[in-house]
Amino acid sequence: MSLSVSEQATRLGAFFANRDPGDPPPDPAALGDAADYTLPGAPEAVTAAQAGDPADPDAIDAAYSKLQPEAIEAIAQAQGGGLAAAMQQRLAQRWRVLGIGDLLKPPKRPEYLISDMVRCPGLVCVYGAPGDLKSMILMDLAVCVAGGLPWLDPLPNLGTGGAYQVKSGPILWLDMDNGEDRLRERFGALCRSRGLDLAPLHAVSLPRPVYDASDPEEANLLAAQIRELGAVTCFIDNLGTVSGGRDENSAQMVDVMANLRWVAQDTGATIWVIHHARKGGAAQNGGREGDRLRGHSSIEASLDLALLVERMEDDVTIRSTKTRDDPVQPFTARWTFDKTPDGALDTARFWHIENVPPPLPVYAQVAMDLPELLKNLGKVPNQSELVKEIAGAFQMQRKGALQAIRYAVTHGWIREQATGTGRTAPKVYHVA
Numbered sequence: 001m002s003l004s005v006s007e008q009a010t011r012l013g014a015f016f017a018n019r020d021p022g023d024p025p026p027d028p029a030a031l032g033d034a035a036d037y038t039l040p041g042a043p044e045a046v047t048a049a050q051a052g053d054p055a056d057p058d059a060i061d062a063a064y065s066k067l068q069p070e071a072i073e074a075i076a077q078a079q080g081g082g083l084a085a086a087m088q089q090r091l092a093q094r095w096r097v098l099g100i101g102d103l104l105k106p107p108k109r110p111e112y113l114i115s116d117m118v119r120c121p122g123l124v125c126v127y128g129a130p131g132d133l134k135s136m137i138l139m140d141l142a143v144c145v146a147g148g149l150p151w152l153d154p155l156p157n158l159g160t161g162g163a164y165q166v167k168s169g170p171i172l173w174l175d176m177d178n179g180e181d182r183l184r185e186r187f188g189a190l191c192r193s194r195g196l197d198l199a200p201l202h203a204v205s206l207p208r209p210v211y212d213a214s215d216p217e218e219a220n221l222l223a224a225q226i227r228e229l230g231a232v233t234c235f236i237d238n239l240g241t242v243s244g245g246r247d248e249n250s251a252q253m254v255d256v257m258a259n260l261r262w263v264a265q266d267t268g269a270t271i272w273v274i275h276h277a278r279k280g281g282a283a284q285n286g287g288r289e290g291d292r293l294r295g296h297s298s299i300e301a302s303l304d305l306a307l308l309v310e311r312m313e314d315d316v317t318i319r320s321t322k323t324r325d326d327p328v329q330p331f332t333a334r335w336t337f338d339k340t341p342d343g344a345l346d347t348a349r350f351w352h353i354e355n356v357p358p359p360l361p362v363y364a365q366v367a368m369d370l371p372e373l374l375k376n377l378g379k380v381p382n383q384s385e386l387v388k389e390i391a392g393a394f395q396m397q398r399k400g401a402l403q404a405i406r407y408a409v410t411h412g413w414i415r416e417q418a419t420g421t422g423r424t425a426p427k428v429y430h431v432a
Helices: 005-016 042-051 057-064 069-078 082-094 134-147 180-193 216-229 253-267 297-302 362-367 370-377 383-394 398-410
Strands: 112-114 122-128 171-175 201-205 233-237 270-276 305-312 315-323 331-339 345-355 414-418 427-431
Touching: 005 042, 005 057, 005 069, 042 057, 122 134, 122 253, 122 297, 134 171, 134 180, 134 201, 134 233, 134 270, 134 331, 134 345, 171 180, 171 216, 180 201, 180 345, 216 253, 233 253, 253 270, 253 297, 362 398, 370 383, 370 398, 370 414, 370 427, 383 398, 383 427, 398 414
Parallel strands: 122 270, 122 305, 171 201, 171 233, 233 270
Antiparallel strands: 305 315, 315 331, 331 345, 414 427
């Protein structure tokens, strides 16, 4: 049986009215049967409200969004304007609308956590293969920030560059991976190597319940913890363990990354997340190095900076594969350490070895080998034949092979010759 318009408006108004902190959530059962509602959008709103979590403001807002203007007007009239005022208050809490005056204000001078490389606030992902010392080099950075020391001094008698200036301040390390014993060993060794015994260095290890970055309330808690400590930066080890069971290869990661970005903006801190690289090394088909960041594209899209770590023995090379602001000059650092007689780390630190040029794309590296490939063929191939040879020799698909051919021709390493007239005439290739 349909409810009167007045009763519909009254029930909806009571359910969607703004509540003070500490008030109990609304009772969806009080709405009754969705089929009894005739106001435009009201049946859908009731159905959504009864399917969602009444304690979740986002679920309440999502249900309210189903109402059509006629229904909202009826509710406002039934409440004597009270609901409209309540919704305006909710809107003001949820949205901060920037006017022309806000948008034309002079931009703030960039503030850096690491001089001319990493800004704050910001969201940074450091990724690489297991065992590539991702956590260790960030712990090294954390110790320098907490101690107010330059990061990565040049290795004596060998290294050049480095000694990056940092913004001094408290740090928070959120450990979801290693446990207190390993944290003590690593941070202790890094601090001893620099003679630090007093520094605002803070860590949370294996919290229970597990920190869930997909939950907005958990984001509020992390932001509150950062503000309480006055932390200028927070490190999260690692992304997979704080994603709340979300599939990292799906759009479910949008919420996770959005919450992490919000924490950075709300606190003014730089948030670092440690993640893993895809298996298989660099893209072989004209792809980017950034394609090695594991997971859904929303992960990379949310970042201000992505840093790839690659290890060769005790040297690690770090290069940026995505940046919104300042380019990061690739560099190599060396891991050095001493152990106690029982095998635990005693002292440890990283040193700067050198800045390194950015790597050429894979197709450009292949292009440099094409003259030798042509010499060994013993014939003059057309484009299809050369693409096939490149695919066999370098495990490269057609797109990458064509890029390699074009790069080699442009740089004068091989010569392209048309065998007829017109743009579509077949082409053959010679050593230049």
